[in-house]
Amino acid sequence: MSKARSVFRCTDCGAEQPKWAGKCDACGAWNTLVEEVVGRKVGRSEGRIVTSTAPVQLSNLPTGGVERWKTGLEEFDFVLGGGIVPGSVTLVGGEPGIGKSTLLMQVAARLESAGIRTLYVSGEESPDQLRLRADRLSENAGNIHVLGETRLEAIVHHAAALGARVVLLDSIQTTYTEELEGAPGNVGQVRECAARLMRFAKEAGPAVLLVGHVTKGGGIAGPKTLEHIVDTVLYFEGESTLDHRILRAVKNRFGSVDEIGVFQMTAAGLEPVANPAAAFLAGRTTGVSGSAVTALMEGTRPMLVEIQALASKAGFGTPQRVATGLDHRRLAVLLAVLERRGGLPFGNLDVFVNVTGGVRLAEPSTDLAVLAALVSSVHDRPVPGDALFVGEVGLGGEIRPVAGVERRLAEASRQGFRRVFLSARSKLSTTIDVVTLENIGELARRLAA
Numbered sequence: 001m002s003k004a005r006s007v008f009r010c011t012d013c014g015a016e017q018p019k020w021a022g023k024c025d026a027c028g029a030w031n032t033l034v035e036e037v038v039g040r041k042v043g044r045s046e047g048r049i050v051t052s053t054a055p056v057q058l059s060n061l062p063t064g065g066v067e068r069w070k071t072g073l074e075e076f077d078f079v080l081g082g083g084i085v086p087g088s089v090t091l092v093g094g095e096p097g098i099g100k101s102t103l104l105m106q107v108a109a110r111l112e113s114a115g116i117r118t119l120y121v122s123g124e125e126s127p128d129q130l131r132l133r134a135d136r137l138s139e140n141a142g143n144i145h146v147l148g149e150t151r152l153e154a155i156v157h158h159a160a161a162l163g164a165r166v167v168l169l170d171s172i173q174t175t176y177t178e179e180l181e182g183a184p185g186n187v188g189q190v191r192e193c194a195a196r197l198m199r200f201a202k203e204a205g206p207a208v209l210l211v212g213h214v215t216k217g218g219g220i221a222g223p224k225t226l227e228h229i230v231d232t233v234l235y236f237e238g239e240s241t242l243d244h245r246i247l248r249a250v251k252n253r254f255g256s257v258d259e260i261g262v263f264q265m266t267a268a269g270l271e272p273v274a275n276p277a278a279a280f281l282a283g284r285t286t287g288v289s290g291s292a293v294t295a296l297m298e299g300t301r302p303m304l305v306e307i308q309a310l311a312s313k314a315g316f317g318t319p320q321r322v323a324t325g326l327d328h329r330r331l332a333v334l335l336a337v338l339e340r341r342g343g344l345p346f347g348n349l350d351v352f353v354n355v356t357g358g359v360r361l362a363e364p365s366t367d368l369a370v371l372a373a374l375v376s377s378v379h380d381r382p383v384p385g386d387a388l389f390v391g392e393v394g395l396g397g398e399i400r401p402v403a404g405v406e407r408r409l410a411e412a413s414r415q416g417f418r419r420v421f422l423s424a425r426s427k428l429s430t431t432i433d434v435v436t437l438e439n440i441g442e443l444a445r446r447l448a449a
């Protein structure tokens with residue numbers, strides 16, 4: 001790129017000259033030269049600095065937030081921050097078979113029923129296959145317009161011709177633009193198609209929802225920049241063998257991140273779970289050793305999850321440590337702390353820890369519950385069925401307070417929990433009985449008593 005420089009152009013004859021003078025060198029007219037900056041490329045009008053819109057002052061813009069289209073699929077609307085924003089681009093990622101296409105088709109059916117014209121474009125399934133899926137859903141999907149197409153130019157053309165206000169594209173990896181060489185799904189194609197759709201959404205105004213495949217590592221396949229281009233990124237998670245599905249916002253320009261929505265996959269499509277806080281506690285049996293319940297925060301929502309532990313005599317060799325739903329290094333740390341600070345030897349025990357419902361623990365606030373489940377299993381004494389454990393455990397064996405404890409306890413109380421074990425340093429007012437703990441030695445004593 002050449003550097004920007006100034007030239008002087010005559011307003012009479014249009015000739016340019018490098019130096020200012022009173023008179024145009026070409027036509028001889030006086031006082032007609034104006035300065036111009038050339039050489040820097042801005043937008044498509046090379047050589048001239050232009051802006052398509054003038055700057056505005058924020059206070060001159062309307063307040064009161066953006067318009068949103070609600071789908072009525074409560075958990076979906078909630079994760080988006082209240083509904084689909086016109087002109088926005090949302091990426092929905094998830095493993096194969098998790099339910100991305102099902103979700104988008106339900107969204108399309110509901111929007112269409114609400115009078116918002118939608119176009120469902122599939123490069124993965126033929127319209128006949130889409131029809132089969134639609135027949136299973138409890139929604140009336142008959143009015144959705146479907147298109148089996150992978151060429152971006154054709155998709156944009158049909159979306160504009162139909163006047164679609166929401167375009168659903170399944171998937172970005174099967175879409176290609178004829179302007180680039182290379183097979184669909186390669187980095188250049190994915191990035192260019194997403195950027196073109198983003199422009200289409202901003203200029204023509206439809207909301208675009210893209211399905212994105214995920215890689216083995218769990219990220220969305222294609223360039224990482226894809227996540228930077230779009231407005232909102234949602235991940236659809238869960239075990240495809242289990243019923244519950246979690247829709248998680250990891251980026252949201254129109255709402256908060258880390259919010260989750262919980263769905264259940266049924267024979268008639270995805271159903272929002274009415275009581276998500278307790279969804280993962282269903283099926284819990286109390287009175288069995290090695291089980292403890294904690295409350296973790298998913299965005300602004302507390303969720304109750306059960307942690308199970310089983311410690312059994314190791315056969316031979318190095319004892320096994322198996323963790324499901326929990327980082328195995330975190331488990332190793334907690335076991336070491338329990339052994340050194342709590343005086344509970346695990347040297348010849350196999351240890352298995354499992355978080356039920358396919359949930360993954362990411363917060364340290366769940367440490368105390370993991371330890372409680374382990375202690376309970378070693379002593380083969382169940383913890384009280386109405387007890388909740390909330391606390392982070394430090395390497396010194398100290399139990400630390402956690403953020404948002406009152407919200408967690410309010411939810412636990414609503415679900416019938418009557419007492420909570422937490423850090424002696426927590427500051428709170430609650431209606432639940434509070435058992436305060438300084439360190440894990442105290443936890444072990446309390447649970448053994």
Ligand code: TYD
Pocket residue numbers: 094095096097098099100101102103133136137265266267268269270
């Ligand atoms: P799908 O939406 O095709 O997943 P993705 O697009 O993420 O690959 O469907 C996932 C699974 O859900 C599939 O194995 C079939 C099942 N399913 C149901 O259990 N009930 C239903 O009503 C539908 C449509 C699908």
Ligand code: MG
Pocket residue numbers: 100101102124170
């Ligand atoms: Mg699909």
